[in-house]
Amino acid sequence: MDRPLVVQKFGGSSVADADRIRRVARRIARERAAGCDLVVVVSAMGDTTDELLALAEAITDEPDARELDMLLATGEHQSATLVSMALHSLGAPAISLTGAQAGITTDGRYGRARIANVEPARIREELHRGNIVIVAGFQGQSAVAAGQAEITTLGRGGSDTTAVALAAALRADRCQIFTDVRGIYTADPRVVTTARQLPVIGYEEMLELAHQGAQVMQVRAVELAWVNDVVIEVLSSFEDAPGTVIREDPLVEQRNKVRGLAHDRNVAKVTVVAVPDRPGVARTLFDPLAAAGINVDMIVQNVGHGGATDLSFTVPRVELARAKKVLDPIVRELGARELTTDASVAKVSIVGAGLHNAPGYAARMFGTLADAGVNIEMISTSEVRITCMIAEAELSTALDALHGAFELAKPDPVDAAATGRAAG
């Protein structure tokens, strides 16, 4: 087997209708003609998953989790067979496989299964027969006794994870994620006009960008790629243009600078005002939120005065109403003065693998925002990221100012070398 093996993944918008499916098939056939073995992972067509969810909700408020997974998995079965048919009509030998047929087994948790194992014997066999293998993304079967295996889905964006897991199991030479954008940018190009596409980005930086709302790829898929050392290329399915390579970045030390900006509008701030400052208060507040499945982020506790303190944190904006319902009785019980919320906030982050070694970046970020007249309400940091919460109305101003201050529009001289290696 001297032919290079490439795993490609096409998202729902890339296979949204018959025309797009034929276009994707032409692209796959071209790659094949160039001499590659190909495993192609597809998502469900366009809004199919949402339509199936709506159908289930028209029947019952609480669809059974097992049945819902069986239902949703049909979306990817359909797109996989259609892409295979389109390849046949181009004279390219192809076969579609369900997640189960592709050898993907999961931990059996409906709706949010994790891949437990990939046993790609059938895929290898089909490749050996000369077939392009089309795999239904987003799913696998639970690893139980024969005849009892159930279909489980991997949750939203699970097709990215399918592609990375297959690339790892097959030791693929490349793993290409085709999306409706060209790649990863220094900032969201819909907001910052000078945003520049990055030729290469490290796993850790990509994770922070993904976490902070630059949702080109699912966080889980990036994590899986990092652990398994799978080099990912993110690129557009609608044009022939170089994408962004996500990989271990050996040039981090030479770079030591901000690589990009992330922002997130799906955020709301919650403040518990004048809560008694005694041990266990945070747990009393956050345990019930965790039990309700609400993610809490950016927790800030002010220094207490007179036995009371203010505690602020953020939750996803879509969860704010539920969070308030959970917290209201607890806040009364704790004897806090009140619970205030603010849904018109946003997070803006600078991301770069070198940030934690260079404290000057935080100061430059805060200074830039101050100069632009943007007030910082909360701050949080990680190894590769500094995040400020600001008023949503000032988000665009903040992004433009930071993009300029960190010279993100200017190509990084180190990138040329990195790209050369990534393409090899």
Add this chain to the structure above:
Amino acid sequence: MDRPLVVQKFGGSSVADADRIRRVARRIARERAAGCDLVVVVSAMGDTTDELLALAEAITDEPDARELDMLLATGEHQSATLVSMALHSLGAPAISLTGAQAGITTDGRYGRARIANVEPARIREELHRGNIVIVAGFQGQSAVAAGQAEITTLGRGGSDTTAVALAAALRADRCQIFTDVRGIYTADPRVVTTARQLPVIGYEEMLELAHQGAQVMQVRAVELAWVNDVVIEVLSSFEDAPGTVIREDPLVEQRNKVRGLAHDRNVAKVTVVAVPDRPGVARTLFDPLAAAGINVDMIVQNVGHGGATDLSFTVPRVELARAKKVLDPIVRELGARELTTDASVAKVSIVGAGLHNAPGYAARMFGTLADAGVNIEMISTSEVRITCMIAEAELSTALDALHGAFELAKPDPVDAAATGRAAG
């Protein structure tokens, strides 16, 4: 296991939307509350199968057979999960199974697979757990080595076959086919206003009615029921009314009369005029039609005059254009004078298990048609049927005249006894 076991099948129109699915679920839950174990076979929702076919055809003129089966099978997966969800929401325990999970294996022929075996261990287990088992109809997996099994579909109307096969394998007490009509009639009630629903009909009579265009049930399903002695009840999913029981009819000898009329408009007449009257001519004409998958029926060859003869036969009207294309060069080669076709014909049949013992029926049929001014163009007979081809314009006149002549509107006194037994 003293509870009676009932297999029910609901067709596509019975589960066409969320409202109908909820209605079907209520009906199933009611039956369950009455103390039955239930296995329910469902077809795809409404026009889903046609929509999936259209999608495939939008991508390629010749969809790969394997991929098409994978694609079409998703329709029944979807309806099965939705019916199961609807039952859950009524508090009735239920689980949906694919054909493969239900233990249905086939001979592996894509698009027209035959059931090779049913191993209902999983179904029995789920029944034992107290579940109503919803089975995706129309499909099974090919019986090959583990990990290589493929999804195969049983062809149009295959869900009827699934239901009968499961009823046979499970030794069910009843097999109910829910449709959009109340049962089997003495004639098509849309054409003959005095048509009467039959309380009971024999397998052989039912087969002839089905073959001749009374398409309430698929021929294959009736054959399978006959071989396995499965008693079928055909009834309406939209009203609570007694249906028609299909079973071995022990009262045939006492009946000895016409049980019903069938008709078929999907027919066209082909005549090869003045073809040389020598051995092998029929084969030369019919072998290529068989190879093209075109069914030929009602073959009539006139007595030859002067070394030439006229040969007439019928083909399905939808196949006429293809049949002409196949035959034109052959007719020239054979030296026949010409090929004429007539698509404005129809078949009308009298059906009854006693017909072959009572030659008077044929005479009465021909006489009745003559009295009604209907010209007979061709005649064919079987053990339980006499069919005449007539002009399509005279079909309604012919059906009314025959329905009156054979007193079909009048209940059969023997039926009361038969119904009593069938219900037991």
